Amino acid sequence: MKGSTTGTDERLRRPGRIRSVQLGDSRVSFVPDGVIQGRPRAWLPDTTDGFWAAHPQYLDASGHLAASLGGLLVERGDRALLIDTGFGPHALPAEQGAPNGAVRGGAFLRSLAELGREPGTLEAVAFSHLHPDHLGWAVQPAPDGGRPLFAPAVHLVAEPEWAEHAPRGDGRASDASVAALAPYVRTVTDGEEVFPGVRVRITGGHSPGHAEFVITGGGLRLIAFGDSLHSPVQVDHPEWSCVYDHDPARAAEHRRRLIAELAEPGTIGFGVHFADVVFGRVDPDGREPAWRPLDAGAGGDDRLIA
Incomplete structure (x- = not known):
């Protein structure tokens, strides 16, 4: 697919x-x-009103970036790994002057069920980082109320990310809900294989221990890049950091390398916040838009097979 349609x-x-x-x-x-919903000039502070006026295709009817919330399910036979767990059963109204417009979660368990999975069928849950829109359902209690929703599955967190959030010696954590996960957390290191064909790489930038996951199989490579990119427009403008990036300069430096990597043959990207174009490829010829979403299957099927 070439160009915008x-x-x-x-x-x-x-x-x-x-x-x-x-x-x-x-x-x-x-x-x-x-x-x-992201207020475009607030989410990406280096952009201009002129840019958005020239690129209205990225904005919804209310003038916001429509960013997805959710996670990535990796299945191999009967085994399953979940990467990130959405926002949770919450809704927040827009606040004047805040970077976000309205925020709405709640569909995650229904989506898992549609994919044939229940929380208890997962062997592991991995996190790109521990911000609330990636941690959401993992800190919800199971129906019996005695443990987190996805327990006893192991919860995989990059070492530097967990160091920022782990309970201290007094048992307290930066977020009480994170403390409830502690008995199930196993920290992981850069390059570690966490599931067959899935390796973690620690990038930092967006958060102190932000991680991406590289999934290989069938001669293809998929990079689940978490919040290294928040919008497809950053593929064309890697210098534009998100307001939520912990270290904007480091985040931008990594984005440049990541986008070059996504342009390599046999490589697919997954952007959890990329509206309804979460899976795609980067056009190596430098034409805009560089992010080429995978096409829907025949007959309007929303599921994509590459």
Whole structure:
């Protein structure tokens, strides 16, 4: 697919739907939870009103970036790994002057069920980082109320990220809900294989221990890049950091390397916040827009097979 199309424009204005990609013996699927509206000049402070006026396809009817909330399910036979767990069963109204417009989660468990999975069927839950829109459902209690929702699955967190959030000697954590996860957390290191065909790499930038996950199979490579990128427009402008980036300069430096990597043959990207274009490729020829979403299957099927 070359250039912008009416169908792609419509997808840029709505939150993501269930979509899947086959990588050899592994199947990876976006698990939608909801939507977060971003005020474009506040989310990406280096942009201009002129840029957004010239690129209205990225904005919804209310003038916001429509960013998806959710996670990524990786299945290999009967085994399953979940990467990030959405925002949770919450809704927040827009606040004047805040970077976000309205935020709405709540669909995650329904999406998992549609994909044939219940919380108890996961062997591990991994996190790109521990911000609330990635941690959401993991800190919800299970129906019996005695443990976190996805326990006893192991919860995988990059070492430097956990160091920022782990309970201290007095048992307190920066977030009380994170403390409840502590018995199930195992920290992981850069380059570690955390599931068959899935390796973690620690990038920092967005958060102190922000991690990406590289999934390989069938001669393809998929990079689940978490919040290294928040919007497809950053693929064309890696110098534009998000207001939520912990270290904007480091984040921008990493984005440049990441985008070059995404342009390599056989490489697919997954952007959890990328509206309804979460799976895509980067056009190596430097044409804009560089982010090329994978096309829907025949007959309008929302699930994608590459």
